[in-house]
Amino acid sequence: MALMQIAEPGVAADPHQRRLAIGIDLGTTHSLVATVLSAVPTVMRDHEGKYLLPSVVRYLGGGEVSVGYPAVAAAGQDPHNTIASVKRFMGRGHSDVQTLAGHLPYDLVSGEGMVRLRTIAGEKSPVEVSAEILRVLKERAVETLGGEPEGAVITVPAYFDEAQRQATKDAARLAGLNVLRLLAEPTAAAVAYGLDKGSEGVFAIYDLGGGTFDISILRLQAGVFEVLATAGDSALGGDDMDHALAEWLLREGGGDSADPLWRRQILQQARSAKEALSSADETMVALPPSPGCAALTVKLTRRQLESLILPVIQRTLPACRRALRDAALKLDEIDGVVLVGGATRVPAVRALVEGFFHQMPLTDMDPDQVVALGAAIQADALVGNQREDLLLMDVLPLSLGLETMGGLVEKIIPRNTPIPVARAQEFTTFKDGQTAMSIHVLQGERDLVQDCRSLARFSLRGIPSMVAGAARIRVTFQVDADGLLAVSAEEASTGVRAEVVVKPSYGLNDEEIANMLQDSFRHGAEDVVKRRLSEAKVDGARVREALATALAADADLLEPTERVAVDKANAALAVALSGNDADAITAAAEAVEAAAGPLVQRRMDNALRRAIAGRSIDDLGD
Amino acid sequence: MVDSCFQCGAELVAPPALCASCGAVQPFRADLSLFTVAGLSEVYDLDVQTLRTQVFALQKGLHPDRFAHAEPTARRYSLEWSTRLNEALATLRDPLKRADYLLRCQGVDALGEQVKVADPELLMTQMIYRERLENIMAARDLPGMEALRQEVDKAVTKVVQRLKELLAILPCTELEAAGSAVRELQFLDKLVGEIDRSEESLQNV
Numbered sequence: 001m002a003l004m005q006i007a008e009p010g011v012a013a014d015p016h017q018r019r020l021a022i023g024i025d026l027g028t029t030h031s032l033v034a035t036v037l038s039a040v041p042t043v044m045r046d047h048e049g050k051y052l053l054p055s056v057v058r059y060l061g062g063g064e065v066s067v068g069y070p071a072v073a074a075a076g077q078d079p080h081n082t083i084a085s086v087k088r089f090m091g092r093g094h095s096d097v098q099t100l101a102g103h104l105p106y107d108l109v110s111g112e113g114m115v116r117l118r119t120i121a122g123e124k125s126p127v128e129v130s131a132e133i134l135r136v137l138k139e140r141a142v143e144t145l146g147g148e149p150e151g152a153v154i155t156v157p158a159y160f161d162e163a164q165r166q167a168t169k170d171a172a173r174l175a176g177l178n179v180l181r182l183l184a185e186p187t188a189a190a191v192a193y194g195l196d197k198g199s200e201g202v203f204a205i206y207d208l209g210g211g212t213f214d215i216s217i218l219r220l221q222a223g224v225f226e227v228l229a230t231a232g233d234s235a236l237g238g239d240d241m242d243h244a245l246a247e248w249l250l251r252e253g254g255g256d257s258a259d260p261l262w263r264r265q266i267l268q269q270a271r272s273a274k275e276a277l278s279s280a281d282e283t284m285v286a287l288p289p290s291p292g293c294a295a296l297t298v299k300l301t302r303r304q305l306e307s308l309i310l311p312v313i314q315r316t317l318p319a320c321r322r323a324l325r326d327a328a329l330k331l332d333e334i335d336g337v338v339l340v341g342g343a344t345r346v347p348a349v350r351a352l353v354e355g356f357f358h359q360m361p362l363t364d365m366d367p368d369q370v371v372a373l374g375a376a377i378q379a380d381a382l383v384g385n386q387r388e389d390l391l392l393m394d395v396l397p398l399s400l401g402l403e404t405m406g407g408l409v410e411k412i413i414p415r416n417t418p419i420p421v422a423r424a425q426e427f428t429t430f431k432d433g434q435t436a437m438s439i440h441v442l443q444g445e446r447d448l449v450q451d452c453r454s455l456a457r458f459s460l461r462g463i464p465s466m467v468a469g470a471a472r473i474r475v476t477f478q479v480d481a482d483g484l485l486a487v488s489a490e491e492a493s494t495g496v497r498a499e500v501v502v503k504p505s506y507g508l509n510d511e512e513i514a515n516m517l518q519d520s521f522r523h524g525a526e527d528v529v530k531r532r533l534s535e536a537k538v539d540g541a542r543v544r545e546a547l548a549t550a551l552a553a554d555a556d557l558l559e560p561t562e563r564v565a566v567d568k569a570n571a572a573l574a575v576a577l578s579g580n581d582a583d584a585i586t587a588a589a590e591a592v593e594a595a596a597g598p599l600v601q602r603r604m605d606n607a608l609r610r611a612i613a614g615r616s617i618d619d620l621g622d
Numbered sequence: 623m624v625d626s627c628f629q630c631g632a633e634l635v636a637p638p639a640l641c642a643s644c645g646a647v648q649p650f651r652a653d654l655s656l657f658t659v660a661g662l663s664e665v666y667d668l669d670v671q672t673l674r675t676q677v678f679a680l681q682k683g684l685h686p687d688r689f690a691h692a693e694p695t696a697r698r699y700s701l702e703w704s705t706r707l708n709e710a711l712a713t714l715r716d717p718l719k720r721a722d723y724l725l726r727c728q729g730v731d732a733l734g735e736q737v738k739v740a741d742p743e744l745l746m747t748q749m750i751y752r753e754r755l756e757n758i759m760a761a762r763d764l765p766g767m768e769a770l771r772q773e774v775d776k777a778v779t780k781v782v783q784r785l786k787e788l789l790a791i792l793p794c795t796e797l798e799a800a801g802s803a804v805r806e807l808q809f810l811d812k813l814v815g816e817i818d819r820s821e822e823s824l825q826n827v
Contacts, residue, residue, distance in 0.1 A: 180690070224678040321825060325818050384691045391682050393708075417712070420686060420705040480701055481686035 023375025028210030034376035059121035061534030089126035091163035134175035153379035158184035186216035188374030201335030229326035238343030403440035650702035666789035732801035
């Protein structure tokens with residue numbers, strides 16, 4: 001046998017030819033990328049040394065897109081074209097996101113399939129928006145590693161359903177990434193945490209991100225991570241705390257709450273106030289002026305904040321109880337509680353977790369980094385950089401079943417079953433002489449078909465004619481280690497067979513992916529002049545909008561001569577905007593800003609005076 | 623019978639899934655029992671911790687993640703073995719499923735629809751327990767729920783003990799008694815599930 005060379009599966013032939021692999025945490029508010037360098041998992045930084053990339057994408061028109069901090073900076077002025085928290089729309093239909101839409105300044109396009117957002121660059125699907133974020137992270141990885149990564153592991157909330165997972169994979173393909181695996185965020189956190197500590201035992205991972213909540217219970221034993229249970233809420237997160245606080249501020253501010261610009265500014269203020277109160281006991285919140293409402297400064301204490309957000313964070317507890325029950329564990333069997341996600345920095349959240357689990361949560365790893373680090377470790381193992389010490393046994397996040405009589409769902413594989421898994425169930429015909437059977441595959445925990453997500457339909461034909469109940473049709477579900485589902489049906493006496501590999505309804509087909517890729521190439525080649533023009537137009541329009549807001553609120557702060565100068569500059573900008581000269585528009589916009597300088601200065605002074613006088617919203621109320 | 627590696631011909635140690643000498647994953651063997659696949663001998667009274675350790679040690683070598691870059695046949699074998707190992711763990715770790723599996727290996731389907739639950743005493747106990755659970759829910763009586771749970775847990779322990787005795791020597795000779803114990807255990811198992819769900823709904827309101 002000497003001549004036969006047999007490579008061990010997954011062992012790289014040459015240690016110097018280490019395969020490049022990355023882990024990406026595609027978060028609701030922030031995203032980041034990590035890799036394993038010389039056996040140490042490390043986050044990758046941008047040119048300024050920052051590792052967090054805000055998950056915010058701004059479309060400027062003309063194919064120009066800005067992602068991250070520049071987009072965040074523009075969010076207040078250009079809310080319709082600046083998409084934040086797009087993760088909440090992933091794999092969701094228009095009707096799914098109605099409750100969210102009320103909070104958000106986006107222009108949603110109704111219709112079949114995944115929801116789309118109307119922007120200056122046309123209608124964008126959440127997949128395309130997410131791909132912009134992934135593209136930036138991929139570029140960062142290519143620069144840092146000095147080559148294309150061979151594959152990536154991308155994390156998703158454990159509770160993401162098939163459609164949301166498929167949308168995430170599509171976004172990665174669009175960004176030119178080879179997805180090795182989607183990994184549940186809490187599992188990734190446990191991998192990073194468990195390997196770092198070398199500790200064994202049962203861990204609860206409490207992950208409260210910007211837009212999602214996950215609770216997972218894992219056992220780490222002899223290098224094997226076993227997911228015992230997962231539960232959560234795919235529409236609950238730190239954003240909801242911000243919104244709860246923003247709603248309160250909107251009521252206190254008394255302005256036009258339909259004004260998207262103002263809403264966005266208030267939301268940003270709410271977020272900063274919440275962050276400030278993680279360490280301080282009280283903070284001042286400056287409310288920007290809006291039509292019908294002057295600028296205000298409101299005092300907010302940590303206690304007030306806590307009473308506003310308590311209803312939100314208490315919604316995490318039922319899922320914690322469910323996870324414990326699914327894992328068949330008692331509270332005292334949990335060896336450690338790990339906090340993940342920026343929202344777990346809020347002291348009220350920590351107190352709630354401690355109270356529920358009767359122990360201090362572990363917080364010694366950066367909750368922002370830990371998920372990406374875990375993903376990088378798993379990616380490293382999956383490209384074949386052997387890690388004998390690690391095996392991750394993942395589970396099915398949601399139950400899979402079939403439609404039966406009366407619109408009911410019969411579960412074939414319950415959620416939290418370790419994968420890979422195969423399960424079969426026998427069904428029979430319900431009419432005499434029935435020769436075909438329609439098979440409807442569903443995902444979800446509810447009992448009625450209408451409450452679950454439809455994954456696929458197919459038919460088994462050629463069943464021999466028999467009396468009702470005589471045929472024996474065996475339906476088999478097979479889920480592989482990647483979570484991909486294949487369903488087959490077979491009639492026992494004849495062996496007639498039909499099968500389907502599940503393609504979720506919201507996934508994109510190859511043609512759509514190809515079209516989007518071509519579009520993005522075309523945009524990339526767009527000429528510079530055109531891009532600059534659209535940019536100047538967006539900025540010019542923003543200046544006019546801001547001026548209108550300021551004049552509506554505080555026109556009386558201007559002397560008559562100043563007002564004439566402002567109006568003149570504003571009219572000139574309107575003319576420039578109707579033309580196609582980018583430089584002229586930029587110059588006119590600058591002229592308006594200069595003319596409006598005294599107005600801006602005086603409004604600011606007034607706001608400051610009120611703040612110094614200590615007039616909080618409480619005094620102004622009566 | 624001694625199995626040998628399909629690739630290098632070396633003798634395989636049980637379970638015959640990976641060749642210790644050349645490392646090749648072997649063609650899947652659907653004929654092997656769940657116990658054999660998990661590398662255990664066929665017993666009812668098994669230690670769940672040992673089972674878990676054993677299955678995970680095997681998964682470390684056979685899981686599809688280990689074959690992400692292997693050729694398609696090896697990947698298929700790995701998927702089949704790994705799926706079966708998960709089935710072994712899920713079935714054998716649970717006292718009810720383990721007993722049911724052992725009986726099915728002897729051709730007895732204790733939980734099949736054809737089997738009539740003929741034990742009037744079991745039916746009566748079942749009714750009494752359900753009534754109590756309903757009353758506890760109506761009164762939102764959490765301490766009462768805990769007392770009921772402890773009582774049911776004790777009943778479970780008793781039935782499992784009986785099964786240990788009935789299935790101490792395999793193949794089992796008292797199939798009728800074992801079948802009835804399995805049905806009783808299933809009923810208690812469902813009751814525990816209902817207690818869990820009821821308790822959760824009381825806590826979450």
